[in-house]
Amino acid sequence: MRPPVEETEGYAQAVRDALADVPEPDRAELLEDLEDHLAEVSAESGESLTARLGTPEQYAAELRAAYGADAGRQGRRRSPQAIAVETIDRTEAWFRRRAGEEASVRAAWAFIQELRPVWWLLRAYFAAVLVWRILGDDWYRYPQNFLDWVVLVVFVVGSVGLGMWCRTRASGARRTAIVGNLLVIALILAIPQLTSDELLPLPGNNTMNGGGQPTAYAPPTNGDGSTGMTGIVNIQPFSKDGKPLKDVLLYDQDGRPVQTDYQSQGLELRRCDGTPPISNSYPLALQSPPEEVVDPNGNVVPSPSPSCAPASPSPNSSPSGSPSPSNSPSSSPSKSPSPSPTPSPSRTP
């Protein structure tokens, strides 16, 4: 029986069309002797190609499936989600492989895995910081009110629960956890950027915070709004020929008195004659607050005062903040000082 040529050609064309999405070298390979095959089949059996082989689409699907998954997969357009999932899986597998190669890396990885609960708490905290920012309009390190506490507790419980849940889950949940953790890490890295303006010790910021709760990254402030010098308790000025100077008034660039950190050390300024001491007259006369000395007779006497903070006249309150040194060199203050030792500097941004 003569093979119906038109039928063979039509069938072959339909198969070709159905495999149009297969990349070229594979496609040519697959279709190489398609026509010969079809001719042979129809020459032998006499029944129609469709009756013998199924529809051209079925034939194409069978060919594609038998040839291997990659011919079909490369051809089919994949969704961005599928690509993302595959990328995550591949990256994770790569890290796991690399981690498995080196003994030290393996040990470190095992150690890091032990620290998982710490990470659960950390990510909960940082997520809470973000929500506090939304609720409270400022960056806070600690909960400010009951609502903040509720947020923190909810996040901690949720984060720990999620962590324990993911440990027992298959790849889908793990993938979500990886992405979520990366997001939190990005957030943690971003917080300093978001608050970068507060990283600068701008003079205005301290007064804006208004003595409320300390905000994240704000420099330490003293009660009067002047800038504190962390770690420095006292300053001993010397002249250039090595003589110790007394009663040197120090001001910062904004004309505010320079304050040392003596309060954090539990020290206080010694008062003389009941007058308020000048807190930026260096060296400061410092003492421990409750110090009382009991003499051998059992009488309580005040500890001997090494020197007094001089009650020098009020410093020149010009905004340039450079007091003339001749103003207060005298070690024996006779004049009563002005009661306001801190000139209010004119703030210019």
Place this chain on the structure above:
Amino acid sequence: MDTTQLLKGVLDLAVLAVLDRSDSYGYDVVRRLREAGLDDVGDASVYGTLRRLFKAGALNSYVVPSEEGPHRKYYGLNDTGRAQLTGSAKTWTAFATTMTHLLDDVDKGIGKR
């Protein structure tokens, strides 16, 4: 049970076994598989399997001109293919033995009926 499902797992092995007896071309492989009893084997499946095995390096191929019909692309096993056949055959034999043992009682049941 649908034999096409079973065939999917062992079609490679079946094709390798056919080619181990003698080199062959696509349609001839289909015919020989059918003659051996695998009636359900699909033409396109065999063609696709041949292409894949060739691409994987298990087969060599050569074209044989023919006077009447079309030129035919013959396939034959190379060393890789023979090694694959040996390995797969062992796996299959062990698997088939296990299944046979598993189904021993069932066979008796069928015999009694």
